[in-house]
Amino acid sequence: MIITLDFESKDAIYTQIIQQVIIGIAKGKLQPNDPLPSVRSLASDIGINLHTVNKAYQQLKQDGYILIHRQKGVVIHPDGVKKADSAYIESLKQTLKPIMAEAVCRELKEEELISLYKEVLHEFKKGDG
Amino acid sequence: MIITLDFESKDAIYTQIIQQVIIGIAKGKLQPNDPLPSVRSLASDIGINLHTVNKAYQQLKQDGYILIHRQKGVVIHPDGVKKADSAYIESLKQTLKPIMAEAVCRELKEEELISLYKEVLHEFKKGDG
Amino acid sequence: MIITLDFESKDAIYTQIIQQVIIGIAKGKLQPNDPLPSVRSLASDIGINLHTVNKAYQQLKQDGYILIHRQKGVVIHPDGVKKADSAYIESLKQTLKPIMAEAVCRELKEEELISLYKEVLHEFKKGDG
Amino acid sequence: MIITLDFESKDAIYTQIIQQVIIGIAKGKLQPNDPLPSVRSLASDIGINLHTVNKAYQQLKQDGYILIHRQKGVVIHPDGVKKADSAYIESLKQTLKPIMAEAVCRELKEEELISLYKEVLHEFKKGDG
DNA sequence: GTGGTCTAGACCACT
DNA sequence: GTGGTCTAGACCACC
Known part of the structure; x- marks a missing residue:
């Protein structure tokens, strides 16, 4: 590491x-x-x-x-992290909100954003390896 | 406002x-x-x-x-914000990386994340009037 | 006008x-x-x-x-403006100093600057017309 | 400094x-x-x-x-300043315009101005070591 | 009324 | 020790 x-x-x-x-x-x-x-x-x-x-x-x-x-x-940690609960989901939304708002203001289209989002996500393979 | x-x-x-x-x-x-x-x-x-x-x-x-x-x-600003350029895209990816990494660790599935992501995005309607 | x-x-x-x-x-x-x-x-x-x-x-x-x-x-004014004296020359230098310093930092070459300078100057034809 | x-x-x-x-x-x-x-x-x-x-x-x-x-x-900054782009060149011209206009009104000749200009410029030796 | 600038003093997070 | 933030109060130029 x-x-x-x-x-x-x-x-x-x-x-x-x-x-x-x-x-x-x-x-x-x-x-x-x-x-x-x-x-x-x-x-x-x-x-x-x-x-x-x-x-x-x-x-x-x-x-x-x-x-x-x-x-x-x-x-x-051998047991992994505690899973996402509703409080986490809510805080995640609040975190993403201003980031996405800026992207929208800069006229990134939804498809571009989803694509970029998946690109970041696919760097992570937890459970695949 | x-x-x-x-x-x-x-x-x-x-x-x-x-x-x-x-x-x-x-x-x-x-x-x-x-x-x-x-x-x-x-x-x-x-x-x-x-x-x-x-x-x-x-x-x-x-x-x-x-x-x-x-x-x-x-x-x-009457002319809107300057559009997304490659530097912005890169910084956006770097911003999303740790956020997404945590979500993955908490075992959110890709579909759940994309869904949550769209939910946030659809609050924004710039250009729709 | x-x-x-x-x-x-x-x-x-x-x-x-x-x-x-x-x-x-x-x-x-x-x-x-x-x-x-x-x-x-x-x-x-x-x-x-x-x-x-x-x-x-x-x-x-x-x-x-x-x-x-x-x-x-x-x-x-029929008599024109009072001509440049040494005080004016000095103040002009002090005015130009920070402007030129920035241009130098941005790696404009002397020839480019002189050229740009003449370009501005040649918009003015006082006495020619 | x-x-x-x-x-x-x-x-x-x-x-x-x-x-x-x-x-x-x-x-x-x-x-x-x-x-x-x-x-x-x-x-x-x-x-x-x-x-x-x-x-x-x-x-x-x-x-x-x-x-x-x-x-x-x-x-x-270790990488220097961002270089002059066309937007900067344009803003530089706009900045110089009223300054030069006054100099012309005060009957400074082009040679005098260029000379004064070089005098200011030669105080700066960025890149010469 | 507006924003622009400056001062003075305080608490905080980080290293 | 460093910069980051927030408060409080002041004076200025401009319109």
Whole structure:
């Protein structure tokens, strides 16, 4: 699992780590029980502060993506993430709303958007691999 | 045009104003040349500082959504927004990637996602009158 | 002499009037002793406030471009404008400096700039006509 | 990099900061990746409010001159500014028009103007090292 | 009345 | 320490 950071992004470093782990899981590159690097080694590898990595891991643990064992280290959660519930669906809609609104204002057609959407989606093969 | 704010949101207030204006345009509720409330009156109406409204308006102006006439006030840009170019398409994909990745991890099926996506999209009727 | 205004310009209306009169003189379209419309008629023609036209005319008078006779109306100054002195030259340099700096940053070559510069200059034929 | 302000100038303070940074880049005094002072330290150094500096920096960022890292501070953009396009060329002509018109009215000859122009230009050595 | 600018002071997230 | 955001209050130019 390679984490690549964009230090010029508006997203915080810890947010980028979280996103990349989630993307890794969605792509099937990270399977349940797969180990993740320790806080210390990941921080060292990508040249950032321990606290930053720790914050990302704590958030991932909180969201059910990973398990943190004191001795055994960090692994992808064996049971997977909790499934989408109605609250999540609603928040997803609210997230997509302004993004889609801008796309509509820029005159992207529905077919173009659906196509672009599927293109992004098909990078993810969780369960296929 | 009604602006509703969520003061508990993690999105900045000025960001929420921007999004609501863009959504208003996408829905066709705000048409080219429609006036927007003045900085002072909007700030007063929604109970925030005029600088916060001004920041939102400046950003909307920068992105081509509105025109700001020094004395005459603010109107929706008569020529519409600049169309989607390849740079925008790419940034849109990058924006969608982590959102979709989470949805995939939560085991939303492609059909469910496309359906949800269309549901959001069909709130917008720009061009339909 | 036709005055065309851009109500979306960042320049004030009265500034635009001033500039257009000066450009008219530089182009030779406005010759010494040529009459200008009265404050009242110009304001009416272009649909703006009397005060705005008056402010422009007062400034033009102040700078020696025009004469305002109480009864005879407004005419281009018969003696021309006061010539460039060292103070003017210096202020002109300071004005050009940031404009040229931006052009250099955008990698316009010296030949391109000189060419562009001459192109603008050759619109003006004062003394040729 | 020394920023000097003219508090009597008609140009806004934040505009003067922007211009001085652009001039610094054009002169080659500010190279890609060179750090700029933090918002707070520059504000303190030149005795103005940090918001005024921030406004200048935000504009410079918007125009592609600098990058603002959330924690690491501000640097000159490593990739340079976006090159001159036809829209820029047109706006440059419109900017020069009234300036040149006044110069012509003051009977500056073409040779004098070109000479003055080159004098300003030759202060800038971007690319010469 | 409008937006443009500047100041002053505060709290927050991130590293 | 950094920038990001928000508030509060002031003065200005323009119309």
